[in-house]
Amino acid sequence: MTDRGRFLKTPRHRSALVLAAITSSIVASACSATAGSAATPAPAISARPHATSIGATPRASARRPAAARQKTPAAGTPRAVAEPLAGKIVGVDPGHNGRNYTDPAYINHLIWNGREWETCNTTGTETDSGYTEARFNFRVALFLRADLRRDGARVVMTRHNDHGVGPCVNRRAQIINRAHPDVAIDIHADGGPASGRGFAVLEPVSDGPNDKVIRASERFGLDVRSAILAGTSMPESSYDGVHGIEPRDNLAGLNLTRVPEVLIECGNMRNATDARLLTSARFQRRIASALEAAIIEFLRNR
Numbered sequence: 556m557t558d559r560g561r562f563l564k565t566p567r568h569r570s571a572l573v574l575a576a577i578t579s580s581i582v583a584s585a586c587s588a589t590a591g592s593a594a595t596p597a598p599a600i601s602a603r604p605h606a607t608s609i610g611a612t613p614r615a616s617a618r619r620p621a622a623a624r625q626k627t628p629a630a631g632t633p634r635a636v637a638e639p640l641a642g643k644i645v646g647v648d649p650g651h652n653g654r655n656y657t658d659p660a661y662i663n664h665l666i667w668n669g670r671e672w673e674t675c676n677t678t679g680t681e682t683d684s685g686y687t688e689a690r691f692n693f694r695v696a697l698f699l700r701a702d703l704r705r706d707g708a709r710v711v712m713t714r715h716n717d718h719g720v721g722p723c724v725n726r727r728a729q730i731i732n733r734a735h736p737d738v739a740i741d742i743h744a745d746g747g748p749a750s751g752r753g754f755a756v757l758e759p760v761s762d763g764p765n766d767k768v769i770r771a772s773e774r775f776g777l778d779v780r781s782a783i784l785a786g787t788s789m790p791e792s793s794y795d796g797v798h799g800i801e802p803r804d805n806l807a808g809l810n811l812t813r814v815p816e817v818l819i820e821c822g823n824m825r826n827a828t829d830a831r832l833l834t835s836a837r838f839q840r841r842i843a844s845a846l847e848a849a850i851i852e853f854l855r856n857r
């Protein structure tokens with residue numbers, strides 16, 4: 556989510572509150588621990604050691620959308636069509652991690668995000684029924700990874716399961732930068748006001764290290780917005796950014812990136828309509844397919 560300056564608020568995370576109190580000038584990650592306002596605290600994320608781990612790894616072949624099926628090569632089809640991402644490297648950062656809540660001291664330690672101090676990570680948000688953002692992010696990332704590999708890309712992930720802690724957001728940026736991908740995407744879902752709907756694309760703001768990729772990231776962001784509008788039923792955010800686009804200068808992943816990169820808040824987990832979509836495997840596949848289409852479009856024009 557995109558609210559700023561909020562931290563872990565559940566009783567289990569009192570130490571985080573203390574830390575937040577003494578470091579009020581620092582910023583939170585893209586999605587904070589809870590979605591409620593100070594006056595209406597969100598439900599605590601319960602300790603469910605297995606609830607946040609996902610089931611079977613999604614398979615790219617399962618119920619592939621029509622657009623993707625059309626890319627399946629016929630005999631004699633040139634490789635460029637059969638594998639439109641052959642030779643490309645794509646960074647995929649599924650936000651948060653399924654057990655971040657178990658180690659608040661680690662998750663709340665401060666890192667330098669290129670512009671200011673920020674917490675290492677947060678737990679992320681969740682739906683009112685307790686479906687965690689970390690789980691959503693990871694499932695979409697797996698669907699996307701399968702699509703990318705099918706299309707010939709090499710995929711670099713910043714985490715490999717949904718039952719770990721971290722890594723910190725600056726470490727995620729380092730993982731991506733060191734792999735020298737052609738493009739990278741950070742996958743999140745927001746915890747906005749219950750009445751608000753829709754997705755938002757967060758884009759980097761020039762800060763020195765990322766200067767060379769600002770324009771490319773903006774172009775990629777437009778490709779992402781177009782692909783999501785074309786490929787899913789999720790509307791542009793009604794409360795975040797302008798027409799689904801928001802420049803952000805306080806996120807490590809965007810501040811530190813050396814490659815074209817945007818962060819997608821795929822919807823608002825605190826909105827009942829969005830939550831129904833975000834928790835469905837069908838929609839998760841569609842979002843992944845839309846991101847895949849955006850990546851192909853972006854790299855096709857480079």
Ligand code: ZN
Nearest residue numbers: 556586650743
């Ligand atoms: Zn998030």
